[in-house]
Amino acid sequence: MSHYYFLPHQRIDDMLSALKSDGYKCVAPRYHDGSIGYDDLNKSSELPWGYHDAQAPGHYEVTKTEHKHAFGFTLPTTSVKPMLFKAKENVWKVARNDEGKLAFEPIVEFEKIAVFGVRPCDLRGIEIQDRVFMENSYNDVRYVKRRENQFLIAMNCTKSHSNCFCTALGDSPFADKGFDLAMTELNDEGFVVEVGSEKGRVLLDTLNLAAASGGQAQAALSRIEAAAEAQTKTLPPIKEVEAKLMANLEHPQWDDIASRCLSCGSCTQVCPTCFCHTERDEPNVLGTETNHTREWDSCFSIDHSYTHGDTYREDTKYRYRQWLTHKFSTWRDQFRTKGCVGCGRCVTWCPVKIDVVDEINAICK
């Protein structure tokens, strides 16, 4: 018997029901007002049936087709990151009681979330952030709780957009690990499903699915291979990129980038691996208690490099250099992994079309 199963489109709702009865809130890519992003999913009809996307540097466009597939688009606008490492949240609060003593209260909020449709690059993004928030000397209790209560259903790519470059990093649009279930969509039919964890197996058992046929399994693999072959961006081998970026810290290209870069921070905010954050206090009017918040920060923010009285990266040139060299070089020293997954969001969502792959190639030439 094949170790692949088959979930017909008509039975997606059964899977959602099974997840819900296990206490999960289901989240999936959904179409809303010109874009496809993660949102709560109550029923399969809410999936982005027939929607396709086109992405280019600084360009994103969604079109509706008559195709009968739910995952005919490439990537949702956001990654899974905001579900684990929130854009802004309260981490603790402190109040002064009548005797003047401070009482601290930690805040750890989490819920059981099943993500229906995670692209392989975003799975790798989670793997990289696990290294930052869980498998590090510093453990983030909120991130850990959310990861423990997460059910990941990977969705292998059957298409690439023109900013995709996972293959240039030596990866592929195929989910090889880090999921509970992995699926590949076959048009007009349904999904070839693979089990990736005990949790995934238990869920699948309740659905009593038929095995995928050899033809279906083969068709799924061919579709993933076609998506890989559709990628056109190339980079030197990653080890070479890592070495050359650090050997070219005064390359004239950094000035060229700085003349075009808005330093708006969009690239870092859409990145599935960026983890920088800042903390603030939000006191009440009376000044008797305060919420201590944590929110995403960016190395493009001028305050980010302000350290005991001085701003170290005053010029955009140094902020961009910090971002690129961290993501594509010093990340490995810090976490022993790559810092980029090749999703291409930083290229798509750069308002002035700066393409990270082109910039790396210009510097590593």
Next chain:
Amino acid sequence: MSAHDKLLGLAARPKVAVHKFSSCDGCQLAFINDAVSLLELSTLVDIVHFAEAGPLDEFAEVDLAIIEGSVNTKHDIHRLEMIREKAKYVLCIGACAITGGIQALRNYQDEKGLLSWQEGVYPQRTDVIIAEDLPTAKPISAYVPVDFEIPGCPITSIQLVSAVRAILFGVEPEKNVDSVCVSCKHAGITCVMVAKGEPCLGPVTANGCEALCPSLGRGCYGCFGASKYANIKALKQQFRDMGLTEQQITHKFQFINSQDAGLQGE
């Protein structure tokens, strides 16, 4: 002098005045819209002048003068100097007080042009602009020293209450330095420039409005003034690439905060 040193002399129960110059009153409403915070604040400070809310004592000695609006008349200058003289600290609120606001567009007009604007706005001839008055609308800081500023058109209740709270703590109010793009991404708002082709000032504008316009599918109007290190040249080039004419680009930048030094550039 650092803000901390400067605020060392703040009274335990400070006296506060709220003043208005040429403006729409929208920034003062940031106080009134959040009535609960205003009532709580009134247990910590004495509000001695705030025409919009009731108390009137325009030239009382105060610790903190909160000023809205721009300076447009000779009478404004005189009144402003009196207020400054009686106030230990001045906090300017909103685009009008900080950059001159939308009325500073008159600074680009000669007398004839101004007259034609007047005719376009008012149904009959009025003496709303008297010949002896100033030919410009300018920010408060053009005439008197200013201690603190909070930008916006209008500012938000959170900004205003947080700023006053910070001053009571003896620290400088926090400045918004990041771009609106950061707020959009935090809120999960899809970029209107990339996905909808809307020219947007968000990449060069300070955040603080929670990306109000992009959340409604529109480009940012730049109400909160320039973000720190705004690359105006690069954004103007992007607008040209999107097909905007030079005049359309000029109109984009010459709007709420036309006098903002951070929004100038080729």
